[in-house]
Amino acid sequence: MKKIGIIVLGLFMQTIFAQTNRFVYQVTMKPNAADKNDVKTENAYLDISAEKSLFYSENRIKRDSIMQQNFQSGGARGFNRDQMESLRSNINYTVEKDKANQKTFFKDRLGRDVYQYEEDRPISWKILSETMKIGDYKVQKAETDFGGRKWTAWFTTDLPYQDGPYKFGGLPGLIVKVEDAQGEYSFDLMKNYKISDFPSMNQFGNTIKVKRTDFVKQQEKFKSDPVSFMSNQGGGFSQTRMGGGGGGIAPPRSGGGGGNRGGNGGDFRKRMEDRVKEEAKNNSNPIELN
Template sequence: MKKIALIFLGLSTQIFFAQANRFIYQVTMKTDSTNRNDIKTETAYLDATPEKSIFYGEKRLQRDSLFTRMRQTNGASFDRSQIQNLRSNIDYTVEKDFKTGKNTFNSRIARDQYSYEEDRPMEWKILPETAKIGEYKTQKAETDFAGRKWAAWFTTDVPFQDGPYKFSGLPGLIVKVEDSKGDYSFDLKETKKIAEIQNFNQSGNVVKVKRKDFVKQEALFRKDPLSFMQAAMGTRGGGGISAPQSRGSMRTPDPNQRRQMETRMAEELKKNNNPIELN
């Protein structure tokens, strides 16, 4: 009986470590600095194993599931309103490799996917202040990152030195992190076991660039989004890097359609003037 119990214990331990953990965060964002009453709230997931993690928006997962069903039904289940409802301000993923220390940011600019490795170390100052957040005993830490001052609350009760977005490097899981201006906040709401971490299959080519080149491309898009999208059809992109191969062709719209597109894009970008990273 003792031998059977030990075998059972061993199997149980293997099953536990074979599983991944999903940490579910509520993300609060004020993306329009001219209208601070416009507060956007979304749900995001941090899927983690002892080797790696990925942070992404819940709507991204729902959108990918919708597109999968569309492909399986040859477009019969296409519903434009569903896609509109799944538009998200968390239109990126952050992948961390704990073995190599690499922190990879993936996001779309216009029609194409870009990827870069974060090159700025996150230096924390751990403070003596403690607090009980939900069921966790937490301790406070602060850092300056990408133009914002951040305060984080981490717990050593969870054996993951990780957190939402690009935040990591504390001796425990980050339960809450917010910037000093109150523009962005990540709050842990739930944890659960999952079979494996989410794996997103990127459609089309993913352009791997340096972070500074990604910033340049993003600035070019914000300055003139329609011209940027048309220029991306060429063999070279802005900033001296190779442009990705766009999916399908993009015809030049007639003047009226172009003005409508420019107006719509300009309005969207105007309201999205307070990004999480200021520099």
């Protein structure tokens, strides 16, 4: 009986440590450089296991769920545009940290495809002696310069994780709060709970692995010529595409002769360029300035 009890206890402990812990952060942003009164707030998840962590928008999962239900029903119900519009997010990226190899991977969509790069800039923290309480946690202060901003973080050793929201990590505890010196971006831990596993995320198009510097170049190219990223050859990295079948947004198919085709293509290009310019203006104050 004693042997059985030890086995049961071992399985119980294994189950506990196999679980994924979800930390919910409130993200406050001022993404429009021309209007600092335009404050955006939404929730994001930091899911942590022993092997990795994943940071992404709460609205991403909600949108994926709606789209999945729509596809499973054969698209018969159609999308509720108002509902999808309410789930728009300023956090369109995901950040994955590989615990074993101490690597951080950033993913973001440009047109049809998702671009991924490995972060090549280590975050160097200055840990200060100042402490205080945030909610239930005793926290300690740390500072760093990253992405063209000066950041102040408050971390706790009350939780057994050395991680944080976005690309932040590497402190001897979990980051409870991190904010830039201008007060334009902040991440505040709201709550945490256990989940069974990491969520399965929908992805349309291919994953293109590039260097960070190349991603920045492609991002600028997308802003100036978004339509080129909607074709199968768009973006300049078609030879490095990984994964299957292009999805996402594609140019509308023509249904008639050459004249109609040219007109439709011109209308599509104009709408696409106008949309990207509007989004660029609304996101002219990015989290990373360089």
